[in-house]
Amino acid sequence: MNNKKLFLLITMALLSACNASAPMSNGTSSSSEASATTYAPEMSAPSNATTEQGADIVGATTPATSSSPTIANGEASMLRNTYDQCLEVASGVTPDIQDCIEREYEYQDDRLSKAYQLLLSRLNNNKKLELEAEHKKWLSMRDAECGLDVEAGGQGQRLEANDCFLEITARRAAELEAR
Numbered sequence: 763m764n765n766k767k768l769f770l771l772i773t774m775a776l777l778s779a780c781n782a783s784a785p786m787s788n789g790t791s792s793s794s795e796a797s798a799t800t801y802a803p804e805m806s807a808p809s810n811a812t813t814e815q816g817a818d819i820v821g822a823t824t825p826a827t828s829s830s831p832t833i834a835n836g837e838a839s840m841l842r843n844t845y846d847q848c849l850e851v852a853s854g855v856t857p858d859i860q861d862c863i864e865r866e867y868e869y870q871d872d873r874l875s876k877a878y879q880l881l882l883s884r885l886n887n888n889k890k891l892e893l894e895a896e897h898k899k900w901l902s903m904r905d906a907e908c909g910l911d912v913e914a915g916g917q918g919q920r921l922e923a924n925d926c927f928l929e930i931t932a933r934r935a936a937e938l939e940a941r
Contacts, residue, residue, distance in 0.1 A: 840870070840932035840933060840935065840936045841866055841870070841928070841929075841932055842866065844866075845862060845865075845866040848861075848862035848865065848866075849862050856917050856921065860920070860921065860924065863921070863924045863925055863928055864924070866928055867924065867927060867928045867931065870928060870931045870932045870935055871931055873932075873935040873939075874931055874934055874935035874938065877935050877938035877939045878893075878897065878938055881893060881938050881941055882894075900934060904927065904930045904931070904934075907926060907930065908923050908926035908927045908930060909923065910923035
């Protein structure tokens, strides 16, 4: 996801949260206030969770089996079309955006794990050690670049951090698949 798209999603989510908590004409708050402002699922650090390529995405209007890359700003994205569709259906609702990011992250993390294991299986012992050291360095870089202070960060920062994990993981998977 490019920065412009992420900014738009975060802005939509924040506006949605503001609108949900704005007083109604009778002086009461919207009934959706609690869900819009308190639900902020925390995406766990990378795991070995596996998700099938065609995992259903709630609300997607086309089959979720599409895994072909999308084209954005002239370059191929490594994220699935179903991810973009999920974001469209989410319509700026923060919990729904988080769910989209989490589902796509699980897919990309599984893709990365498979590419890493396949590459390891093809290498001699010295090259395996080099790849393992390279991957540990990459994990540290990713964690430093995408980290989130859970106590200080709000929903926008959480979305940004989770999107960062997603994008970097997808790039790393593509990089390893290309080797």
